[in-house]
Amino acid sequence: MNQKYLAFVPFIIGVYLLLISLHLIKYNNFIIFITIIFIALLILIYKLNLNNRIEKIMLKSVITNSIYEIEIDNQKYYFIGFRIIGKENNEGKIDYNSELQLAIDTIRRNKERHLKIAIVTLLDPSPGSAIIFYAKKDNDYESFRNETILTKNMIESIAPHITLEPVELKTDTVFPIPKLLGSVSYGGYVGQMKYDIKANRVVIGEYDIELGNIIDATELPVGIRSNDVFRHIGIFGSTGSGKSNTAAIIADELYKKGFDVIILDWHGEYKNLLPKFNLYNNKNYLVLNPINMDDLTTMDITELIGDVLELTEPQKFILYLGLEALNQMKEFSFKSLLQIISANIPDNTYMQRDIKFALIRKIIMIFSGLGEKLFSSESGYTYLDLGEKLRGGNIIDLSFIRNIKLRKLYGLMILKFLLEYVIETKNRDRKIFIIIEEAQNYFSQVNTVINRALQEIRKFNVGLCIISQSPSNVDQEVIKNTSIKIIHSIKSNVDKKVIADSISLEKEEIQILDKLDVGEALLVAPNLRKETLIKVKKVA
Ligand SMILES: Nc1ncnc2c1ncn2[C@@H]1O[C@H](COP(=O)(O)OP(=O)(O)OP(=O)(O)O)[C@@H](O)[C@H]1O
Incomplete structure (x- = not known):
């Protein structure tokens, strides 16, 4: 409720007192009664913020009457168009485009948004722009209307010199466009402000x-x-x-x-x-042969397997001895590795036995089945073969x-x-x-x-x-x-x-x-x- 309505109260009292002092009206109870009722009404309107509510109800009904249901490519959409009107005032030249740009960038960054937004700028018959909100009809009508009101209000508060006025749409065009355009012609660039990165910060070097x-x-x-x-x-x-x-x-x-x-x-x-x-x-996998390397690599293979199987240091040591023995035999399969570890690695003490069997359990877990097929000393690629094979x-x-x-x-x-x-x-x-x-x-x-x-x-x-x-x-x-x-x-x-x-x-x-x-x-x-x-x- 505006202050200007309240200013009426002392004004009316003043006029009333003036009329009495000039003896133009009689001081009687009826007039006093009417005045009190009038003042009370004004206070009531102010208190209940009725004016604002009335405005909201009116806006809701205008928006409701301006929403179209349009079918494009077998998909139904809600559409509403607003012409963009620039408010005139005495503050000097207003940069409507910058205000609008700021509002658009803010809305674009809103990831929660369901509304799609289009801006139409036409040159003829006279330049002007309109803004269109639309959404697939799968979203319900209520939320489309509410989001429309919210977005309209948001644009008008970010761009205080702009008013969006709902208008009729032409629906016989490829994309529905408003029949009337507003006075502000939008000529901005929508991608320009994305993430607030300014063009001059980037220096492009050569590339191929x-x-x-x-x-x-x-x-x-x-x-x-x-x-x-x-x-x-x-x-x-x-x-x-x-x-x-x-x-x-x-x-x-x-x-x-x-x-x-x-x-x-x-x-x-x-x-x-x-x-x-x-x-x-799976139809054409590369079989690897992890032996036939120098000592360092046996150690590396031990480290790799140790890492994957989360082996303890003693388990790694036994694995290393097993791989070394295989290396001597120039033969590799996990079956043979298991055999060597079982047969050739000593397990004289309880501790040795525990370590050995824990290692075997872990090895069996991954090398039975497919594991056995992926590694072989007979048909597998050595690192040299593999390097040659993988060209292109x-x-x-x-x-x-x-x-x-x-x-x-x-x-x-x-x-x-x-x-x-x-x-x-x-x-x-x-x-x-x-x-x-x-x-x-x-x-x-x-x-x-x-x-x-x-x-x-x-x-x-x-x-x-x-x-x-x-x-x-x-x-x-x-x-x-x-x-x-x-x-x-x-x-x-x-x-x-x-x-x-x-x-x-x-x-x-x-x-x-x-x-x-x-x-x-x-x-x-x-x-x-x-x-x-x-x-x-x-x-x-
Ligand atoms: N530059 C791009 N432009 C348009 N679409 C893209 C682009 N990059 C990826 N996509 C699409 O996004 C989807 C996910 O892409 P991609 O698989 O490359 O993502 P990813 O980060 O590798 O995902 P994941 O970690 O799940 O493998 C794909 O459908 C892809 O077609």
Whole structure:
């Protein structure tokens, strides 16, 4: 209720007293009675905020009368159109467009929104704009109307010089548009203010692998340099944020440039993304022969198996002795390993016996069945064979290995074989790129074998791509050692903190991380002067 209504009260009393003093009316009880009733009514209206309520009821009924039900492509929608009217006042020139832009950006960032919003700007017959709210009819009418009122009020409060007036829609056009347009012509750019990143903060360097476009008004293409992949890549993000798609784009580009690409595909997602690549899966798996290496590697294999099976130091020692004995015999299968451990390793004391049987129990758990088929000294690839075999583009689908420990061991073994191959052959002509999905399964804090191998391959043309949905479970040194980081949407605060610390993000950028849409990412790369928000393109 406005103050102006209250001002009437003293005014009326004043006029009344004046009329009495001029003897124009008689001082009688009836007039006093009427005046008191009138004043009481005004106070009542003020107290109950009736005016506001009346306005609300009127707005609700106007909105209700302006909502259309329209069918497009067999789908029913609610539609409502408003013309955008600029309020005139005496404050001088008003920048209606900036006000409107601010309101639009605020509404766009509202992730809870169900309303879709369109703005129509027409040049003829006279320039003007209208705003349209619409939603699929699956949402109920009440919530569409309520959200419409809420959004209209929100726009008008963020843009105080703008009024949205409901108008009739033309429904014979492709998209329903208002019959009348308002005086304000909207000429803004909707993508411009996304995440408040301003265009001039980004400096694009050269690149030969295009990833997508910068998220700002320029939408310039952006990418990374193939030479930088040897300093490794980290791709992080919650599930479904677009990590595999991004990795597939890079894999495809590198493959076209002559790199040998090997993907350790934990969930079996890459077959459809990269159909031209060789696929190794349950019908066509690679059998590995983990013996025939020098002593150091026997120790490494012990470490790998020890890590996966969570062996104690004494158990690892017995395993090492068993592997050594197998190495001498030039024969390898887990059956033979078990036989050697059972028959040849002494178990004179209770303690020795306990250690031995605990080890055998753990080995049997993962190497019976499929485990026995994946490793063999007769038909398996040595690390040299494997390195030669995996030329071109290769997807190693690990998802058919149900036992997670075995899947981890097999993946780790392939990785170790490849790194060993590179170190042994010292072949600098080959460029190799290895993608490791769900890297937290391989690069946990305790896994020293792979971390050591990573240090050793620095000199060679090998690039690793570490992908993880939970970077807080990956050894922080490994994350630090990736020079290119592509960070998709991250929801968990712990993971956000780990990433923020590794690239020293500003506070506002950390806040952005959980708001990114699918395919959007923060890119940190040596060819860019500053971390840059990008929208990654979809793999072809
Ligand atoms: N840049 C993009 N543009 C449009 N859609 C995308 C983009 N990236 C991914 N998508 C889509 O989003 C979905 C999830 O993508 P993707 O599998 O790459 O995510 P992810 O992070 O690897 O998920 P997960 O961790 O579950 O494997 C897919 O349907 C994919 O087609």
